[in-house]
Amino acid sequence: MLYPLHELWRTGLAPLAYWADANARIYSAQDSWLSSLPGSQRTAAGFELMYRLGKDYEKPEFGIHQIEVEGRAIPVVERVALEKPFCRLLRFKRYHDQADGLARMKDDPVVLVVAPLSGHHATLLRDTVRTLLPDHKVYITDWTDARMVPTDAGAFHLDDYVAYVQEFIRHIGAQQLHVISVCQPTVPVLAAVSLMAARGEAVPRSLTLMGGPIDARRSPTAVDNLATRQPLWWFENTVIHTVPANYPGVGRRVYPGFLQHLGFVAMNPERHGQSHWDFYLDLIKGDLSSAESHRKFYDEYNAVLDMPAEYYLDTIRTVFQEHLLPRGLWDVAGERVDPSKIRDCALLTIEGELDDISGQGQTRAAHDLCTGIPAQNRKHITAEGAGHYGIFSGRRWRTQIYPQVRAFIAAQAGLPAATVASKNTPKKSSPRKNTRNQGTAT
Incomplete structure (x- = not known):
């Protein structure tokens, strides 16, 4: 009721x-x-x-209509690259009216930002996307409010989240892809790449995990303590409710x-x-x-969404109560998740010094699991003075963290970091020949 x-x-x-x-x-x-x-x-x-x-408070818009590259305003159009019942894969397509600028943008690394499904909409990462766009081709997962998904679409479990991430990676193309996951999805994203590596599939060139509970046993926070204080049945009986009749998802069980x-x-x-x-x-x-x-x-x-009950309960049990990933006991659709199988994907982990949601060491634990990745292809960043939101949004993200993320991705993409770092620096205008590539996209 x-x-x-x-x-x-x-x-x-x-x-x-x-x-x-x-x-x-x-x-x-x-x-x-x-x-x-x-x-x-x-x-x-x-x-x-x-x-x-x-x-x-309704779901906000991303509202990213243009960016600045090399002192020039570049139009951006938000497009749906792939749509599934519980998520849309969005692409922020950049346009350029000069052939040389277009050629440079076409060589930019491709990035998939996996947004959290933990209460807020993907637009919470607006600053993350806007900062990435001048130097990258950007995709993002836009999770659907569960109350808007009809019950005939079926249930959505944590295993389905992993499957969605894998499908998005394949759709974009893993060979030139760099994946960035923020907070909650660090766990299913690491699982998705681990399973792909174990099957011999192509995996992304780099994986950046930011402020997520890879091993929630380390430096537990109030969030971790809440998830472990009560048994799983308490969550199911207390916080799981049924969507009322005024929404398309009427009858679906959700965490509101x-x-x-x-x-x-x-x-x-x-x-x-x-x-x-x-x-x-x-x-x-x-x-x-x-x-x-x-x-x-x-x-x-204040703009929040409902989460599918199955997914929410799976996450409580798998990530926070039984810690199946760091213990090496997690099976997804009958396959054991083994991060040590990852070899051809570089790993960057990022934590905030003052993060009160994912404590220090929780994300860094991925390095202990990804033993197949050579040491020279692994890096960790602890952002001094940054809280949870500060590692992906705001001044510290833009001035302290992002330059290191950009350089890391550039290195894995085989691009000189200095070249990438200078893209946003306005350059002196030079005579350009007329071109018919007006409004071409990348």
């Missing part, structure tokens, strides 16, 4: 949220006489805070996004409370830049 009650609460709150939004606009609009009343700015700030606390969001907030309630109070004060002071930063962050943070 919890899911229907939540929907009832959300529906009942909607008129109040719309009313608060309308009043916030009325008391802040320059052409409104109410905005000239004493205290109007404070009133507008209060109404907007009420609106943002009560509104429904609103419960996951509640868990996110409960980890740092004081920080979120202070953030909303600061937002209110910024509106009163007229600090529109800080207020807009708050809006952008919480538009993403």
Whole structure:
């Protein structure tokens, strides 16, 4: 009954949220006489805070329409490369109107970013994608909200996640591919590549694992402790609910996004409370830049999705309770996962010094498992001062971590790192011949 009650609460709150939004606009609009009343700015700030606390947050858009390469604005078009019931493989296709620039972009390494299926949408990695695009051809997994998947599509287990990753790798082409997985998918991605290597299939040229629970026994965090504090049946009976009738996935058993969001907030309630109070004060002071930063962050943070119950329970059991991957006991569709079979794929692991979701050592544990990869093809980075989100988004990601990721991928692709690193540096314009390759894509 919890899911229907939540929907009832959300529906009942909607008129109040719309009313608060309308009043916030009325008391802040320059052409409104109410905005000239004493205290109007404070009133507008209060109404907007009420609106943002009560509104429904839909899935955001990536909104990446252009990037800058060598001082030139390059259009980007988001396309669906492959669509499956529980995930879309998206490609960010870059266009160039100069033949020489197009030729250079065609030689860029191909990257598959495997986004987490852990409550937030893939758009949480918008900054990751935008940073990668000037130097790479980029694909990303865009996981579907389980409440939007009809029950006739069947169940979705952790094994299916592994199978999806393998299919995406084959679809793009493993020979020139570099895979980056962020947080939760580090485990199924490592399994997918391990199984492909064991079968003698082509594997990606490099594998970058960022802030994930390869071995959750190391430096356990509050997330790890929560997953081990209760038996599996408790999770199934307590947090698994059925999608109500107002969604296409009616009748599907899921771990609801609103419960996951509640868990996110409960980890740092004081920080979120202070953030909303600061937002209110910024509106009163007229600090529109800080207020807009708050809006952008919480538009993403508050937008959550439902996870299939089978997948969620499989993850709790396999990754956090029984630690089957590091113990060498994980079977996927009857095949044993053995990372030591990986030989022709370089490995980079990245952890944040202050990560409170995946503790230090959890991701680095992959090096102990991938013994078949030569030492010269393995590297680890611990990002000083970075929390969990800081290793794939924000200033530290862009200035400290990404340059090392770019150089690592370039080395495995056989490209001079210095050449790749200089691509975003504006160059002096030089005469170019007219070309008919206007708007050609890569």
